[in-house]
Amino acid sequence: MSTSITTVTARAESGLSWTIRLGKNMRKHWILYAMAFPGLLWFLLFRYVPVLGSVIAFQDFQIFNGIWDSPWVGFKHFEYIFTYSNLVNVLRNTLLISLYQLIFGFPAPVILALMLNEVRKKWFKRSLQTLFYLPHFISWVIIGGIIFELLSLDGIVNVLLQQFGGEPILYMQKPEYFRSIVVLSSIWKEVGWSAIIYLAALTGINPSLYEAATVDGAGKWRQLTSITLPSLLPTIMILLLLRIGNFLELGFEQIYVFLTPLTFSVGDILDTYVFRAGVLEGNYSVTTAVGLFKSLVGFAMLWVGNYISRKSTGESLF
């Protein structure tokens, strides 16, 4: 009993001395604090206040009453979300596209990095990289415009298709192609950029490992599975965990640019729904509830993924 009391007082004292030390530190290095202030205020105002603002998911938020005077309604909006059939469809679209992005989009940059790593001629590697990184810097509006043109009836894809005797297809207006186009185009845009991190990790592998393996008679394939991939594993796991935490964040811009009324049934995702029903139609509380649900799913998946990763590979974010 007495020991726990002393630890509590010790903790209180150290807490107190921490504030005193902080005060001293602030007085001594006030310029550092002054320089950090605008940035800290910015993070508070534009990244943390909106998170706190999510409480309106539990209110019937009215814009004129604000957060303080709008009535509290508990879980009403969450109940509505899961009984409203449209939203179930939107959730299904989001989950499916996310899943495809993860399965096909996540390994793509790893494979590209491994392939680029095998190119020995420096100038050739560098020219390839220049081309692969370019689309990352072009906005989705431009990429969307280009893809709509390429896949239009008189676009180059259909022209080539017809030359080989095929029938022209209106790809962007057909629901059955929508998700594939979304996944393929985002791989196309980001694969080079995402490969940079893996390429950096690959240059960090000790070359003597490969020399020793060659002396021992290990072929290229054996070197890949026994040296390269195990060395990349920490990087892969960290990026996989980050990707899983962002599982339902598909990137509003891409889908918003690609969506047409004809592809709504398969392409409308949580973000585009929240934008339409929230920003445009003013249903603030329901759409905030949707957003909160999305964040909670992301957090839960990150936590579970982190746990599994720590148990299986020893890599974890926290």
Added chain:
Amino acid sequence: MKNRSIGEIAASYSNHILLTLAAFTMILPFINVIAISFSMPWAVSANKVTFWPVDFTMESYKYLLSKSDLWRSMGVNVFVTVAGTAFSMLTTVMLAYSLSRPEFMIRKPVVLGIIFTMIFQPPMIPYFLTIKNLGLLDTVWAMIIPSGISAFNLIILRTFFIQLSNEIQEAAKIDGCSDFRAMWNIVLPLSKPALATVGLFYAVTYWNVFYHAVLFIRSSDLYPLQVKMREYISDTENIISGINKTGLPYNPDTLKMAVLVFATIPIIAVYPFLQKYFVHGMTLGSVKE
């Protein structure tokens, strides 16, 4: 690389060929778009244009350059990019410097709090309402201030500052140099490559502003290029489908492609400079502590 088996040589060749093909798919779409924008409408409708202009013409560009709304959006973009990059660099550099100093006591919790914002995006509706409450809605500042600091760029700069030698800074401080002077006169001149990387990242982000414009901008005279371009491409306002007459040296297709090229040129123009720095910058940003 002696004694390679035939299988390995074949694998190496096919690797090179596959990579070259994939790399070509990265630029062929752009080349196709450029070719269409410089071709006459008859050639485009007859599907004759692939990767080289047919019946070369610049009429689509001449028509577009006469549109004042496009120039207005270009002006919005230039303002947002210049003012935004300046604002972002100022706040990011100062915060990154403080966070790089070991004597800044709260740096650990602050860095953690910032990394948290990298994983979780601000929720759209409360974000929208925050901007609305701050009175920024439908002003040009809504495209600048809310995207002020990128956590990723901040970490790049901070890591770079930490890697710099501490000795010169300490010596300068003993000579009575303040933290701000130490940053301004010693750290920043040594950090030019990192500053160039981050500055270019910011500039490209501001140039491509779309999400914040769709979310926060209502008046069409504040539309940035991306939003204006989308208006042209999806032709929601019937800007260009009205000019689909025969005999004109341009048609909706060539005009749309010309708009795309028009908005991409600035990015292509800075790309060589960007490329010089960003690989190094990306690697810095991923250094784990």
